[in-house]
Amino acid sequence: MDFYLSNIQEVEKQEVPIKGSKGAFIQWLITKDKGASYAVRKFSVLPNGIIPMHIHKYQETVVITKGKCKVCVSDKIYEMQEGDYIFIDGNVKHAFINYNENLEFFCIINYAEDMSIQVLDDECKGNP
Template sequence: MDFYLSNISQVPKEDVPIKGTKGAKIQWLITKNEGAHYAVRKFSLEKMGVIPMHVHKYQETVIITKGKCKVCVADKEFELKEGDYIFIDSQVKHAIIAEDELEFFCVIDYVDDMSIKTLNEDCP
């Protein structure tokens, strides 16, 4: 495929498939189905929505486009707001907690194992 054109409003919102997630939806905008070697996803979280501590083999970049959140990565905690972004390497534990309505884009690479392991840990 030479190109792919769409609109975010046309992409269905699905529950985030990470055990323990609360108030979070995901939209898969660009994937290998369009011929890409990476995926672009949009996440929407309700105020106090949570994506719990987890790890995976793929790298990701999170770009905040609306709201504020707490991001726990490795053993550190950061406050991110609209315009901030963070790169998280493979196998680095992380979690996101929305402080208000939150929207962000997340770009990931495709690896041999796309599974996600939820950790029984809270943010530090």
């Protein structure tokens, strides 16, 4: 396929399939099925929603486009808001915790041989 054109509103919104996630939804915009060697996903997280601490082998870049959240990466905590972005390498534990408004972000990932996600017992604690 030489190109692919669509609209975000036309892409199915699914619950984030990470155990312990709450109020978090994902849309797969660009995937290997469209001929890409990477994936572009849009996440929408409701107020007080969470994507719990987890780890995976693929790398990701997250770009916040609406709202603000707490991001735990390794053993550090950061506050991110609209316009901020973060690169998270493979095998680095991380979590996203939304505050009291809708959060939206894009997440670009590479395709690793193992795309599984492991949920961790670690909690994202403390203040940024």
